Amino acid sequence: MTLSTPPEGRNRQWLVRANPALDELVGPEHFDLVEVPVPSPASGQVLLRTLCLGTSPAQRGYISKTKSMHEKAPLGSVMRGRGVAEVAASRHADFEPGDQVMATTGWQDYVVVTPVQQGVLSTRKLANPSLAPSLNLGILGAAGLTAYFGLSDVANLAPGNTVVISAGAGGIGSCAIQVARCLGAGRIVGIAGGRKKSAWMTDYLGATAAIDYKNENVGAALDRHCPEGIDVFFDNVGGPQLEAALERLKLGARVAICGYIATDYTDTPAGPKNYVYLVRRRARMQGFFVFDYEQEFETAGALLARWFSAGKLRPCEDITAGLENMPMTLQGLFTGANRGVSVCQVGEARVRRKV
Amino acid sequence: MTLSTPPEGRNRQWLVRANPALDELVGPEHFDLVEVPVPSPASGQVLLRTLCLGTSPAQRGYISKTKSMHEKAPLGSVMRGRGVAEVAASRHADFEPGDQVMATTGWQDYVVVTPVQQGVLSTRKLANPSLAPSLNLGILGAAGLTAYFGLSDVANLAPGNTVVISAGAGGIGSCAIQVARCLGAGRIVGIAGGRKKSAWMTDYLGATAAIDYKNENVGAALDRHCPEGIDVFFDNVGGPQLEAALERLKLGARVAICGYIATDYTDTPAGPKNYVYLVRRRARMQGFFVFDYEQEFETAGALLARWFSAGKLRPCEDITAGLENMPMTLQGLFTGANRGVSVCQVGEARVRRKV
Numbered sequence: 001m002t003l004s005t006p007p008e009g010r011n012r013q014w015l016v017r018a019n020p021a022l023d024e025l026v027g028p029e030h031f032d033l034v035e036v037p038v039p040s041p042a043s044g045q046v047l048l049r050t051l052c053l054g055t056s057p058a059q060r061g062y063i064s065k066t067k068s069m070h071e072k073a074p075l076g077s078v079m080r081g082r083g084v085a086e087v088a089a090s091r092h093a094d095f096e097p098g099d100q101v102m103a104t105t106g107w108q109d110y111v112v113v114t115p116v117q118q119g120v121l122s123t124r125k126l127a128n129p130s131l132a133p134s135l136n137l138g139i140l141g142a143a144g145l146t147a148y149f150g151l152s153d154v155a156n157l158a159p160g161n162t163v164v165i166s167a168g169a170g171g172i173g174s175c176a177i178q179v180a181r182c183l184g185a186g187r188i189v190g191i192a193g194g195r196k197k198s199a200w201m202t203d204y205l206g207a208t209a210a211i212d213y214k215n216e217n218v219g220a221a222l223d224r225h226c227p228e229g230i231d232v233f234f235d236n237v238g239g240p241q242l243e244a245a246l247e248r249l250k251l252g253a254r255v256a257i258c259g260y261i262a263t264d265y266t267d268t269p270a271g272p273k274n275y276v277y278l279v280r281r282r283a284r285m286q287g288f289f290v291f292d293y294e295q296e297f298e299t300a301g302a303l304l305a306r307w308f309s310a311g312k313l314r315p316c317e318d319i320t321a322g323l324e325n326m327p328m329t330l331q332g333l334f335t336g337a338n339r340g341v342s343v344c345q346v347g348e349a350r351v352r353r354k355v
Numbered sequence: 356m357t358l359s360t361p362p363e364g365r366n367r368q369w370l371v372r373a374n375p376a377l378d379e380l381v382g383p384e385h386f387d388l389v390e391v392p393v394p395s396p397a398s399g400q401v402l403l404r405t406l407c408l409g410t411s412p413a414q415r416g417y418i419s420k421t422k423s424m425h426e427k428a429p430l431g432s433v434m435r436g437r438g439v440a441e442v443a444a445s446r447h448a449d450f451e452p453g454d455q456v457m458a459t460t461g462w463q464d465y466v467v468v469t470p471v472q473q474g475v476l477s478t479r480k481l482a483n484p485s486l487a488p489s490l491n492l493g494i495l496g497a498a499g500l501t502a503y504f505g506l507s508d509v510a511n512l513a514p515g516n517t518v519v520i521s522a523g524a525g526g527i528g529s530c531a532i533q534v535a536r537c538l539g540a541g542r543i544v545g546i547a548g549g550r551k552k553s554a555w556m557t558d559y560l561g562a563t564a565a566i567d568y569k570n571e572n573v574g575a576a577l578d579r580h581c582p583e584g585i586d587v588f589f590d591n592v593g594g595p596q597l598e599a600a601l602e603r604l605k606l607g608a609r610v611a612i613c614g615y616i617a618t619d620y621t622d623t624p625a626g627p628k629n630y631v632y633l634v635r636r637r638a639r640m641q642g643f644f645v646f647d648y649e650q651e652f653e654t655a656g657a658l659l660a661r662w663f664s665a666g667k668l669r670p671c672e673d674i675t676a677g678l679e680n681m682p683m684t685l686q687g688l689f690t691g692a693n694r695g696v697s698v699c700q701v702g703e704a705r706v707r708r709k710v
Contacts, residue, residue: 069635238631260631271626276593276615279642280424287634 098351159184169197453706514539524552
């Protein structure tokens, strides 16, 4: 992978230029790429060099005018985002050049951070620095943790359960298929658009069956693949797929609402008109947010890492190269371009060992 | 109360005549009142004389053409319903004339039942025969139990919680306001239509505040009465009231879906279009059905009876007189005619003590 790099001593930044309209795809026209000098760390601070950046549908919400649960990124500011970075220079006793960390770097090559702010550690060293950095944004990072807490805690997945996952070839979905398998699900059905993604869900991620919503009737396919109904629906999508699943819930089923990308482009989204199935099937539907589980990240992350070492979890990151492609990488989440956890590779580790 | 009675030896029955259309109110035109001889019990059977009958929105579903979770009542059959009855004649060792029982009597004066069928006791003697029979269809019956399990088990009501109850002057709602009070809710807001019902919720049932949805904006009123948001929403209605509540949930809130009368008249009801608040507030929405808790009825019923004896629960039955008024009593549930648990008084106890 050949990566573009900024001139020596310079830092490229993507600034927020404009708010996408309600029905507008997010893209390069909403950002400005600028170049500024690399900043210097003050005492207690660290200079980070970005290695890779994560993306998430929530990031559109940072700059859209719609209500969202996340803080907005103001016009003219560096676009907010998390990523894996290498410590380039340190004036903090706990960090030294070459350390790899997870941090809120923003969409830029370099950032100065204060690792501990008001007693809170905002910049963490990677638990598994020997692995590819992108894994920490994918199956071993927030995506994998979201899948894990959504399935185990929110949906109470029990061994043998029939689990259906929408956007099963998306970032969280591709982790959820794999984590459901590790948790002992009896039957795992992934829903995605297109034959390639469908094949990837069964052949690579280990889903029992795949539904291609672009070429199949989702309800009929669910009837075929889940003849006894659904115990757990892990939803990233909303809309008609959620409705199709609700009608096929088993008694006592659980619906974990992780996302609702199908409703992101409208001010008056259609709610699940058949939510009365929650009564008919004595089922529950529950929303969650992975950072509510922050206290348990270390334990759960270690479990994911053990599954990974044992070969039960596979890398499922979809890596784009180059900071200049960040806006299109984000757009891809809304056009179905990515397969797996969308990550943008920005730089390569330079410092191989302790200085 | 003067009650119409059938001629000696005759039994009046309401038979299902027609299925109401999707958008049609249920009413007398869907039933035929006929008169047949009083049946005789065979060995192991009991002849019951109906004292009072309960009503429920679910009964419209028994005869409508829409999908519902309940078994349908076929055209020409006696309309199904539960009530309190007196044993008029017994050929079963465990029952004797004068015993008061809860049974699936149907809409008629007399019925012969087999109290134990396939090992299941379908006809139960009242735990509190000294109380007015109608209480067993109201605050001490299925309505009170529905409120109790919905609030305590489904919604995990904790002392101090802010609880909002839609259709708070309806059958289940009027019980829920009272039960929420007994469970230690900090603030109880009932929603109902009209000033009379609103006053009844606060002055008689003990709600902290009432919202009259016919004369107030529900959202603005919720903001005023629940400035810190809602912990528990007990929903009997669906539609815009559910949406108003969803937007005002606290973090970790619980929505117990008991009914959805607002959506009963349409084939394509509007789902809660802002269900994404379940994610924003990490909240859950769960449906339930009181008969799933049948194993716990005795314990919970005894608790309700203790609260009643202690004066913490009040009768909240709305009693109509006369079997001939049964169809209009059912209709009243959909026009807002009733205040409290709608019960139809059909007969009066005759046998005062053991024969």
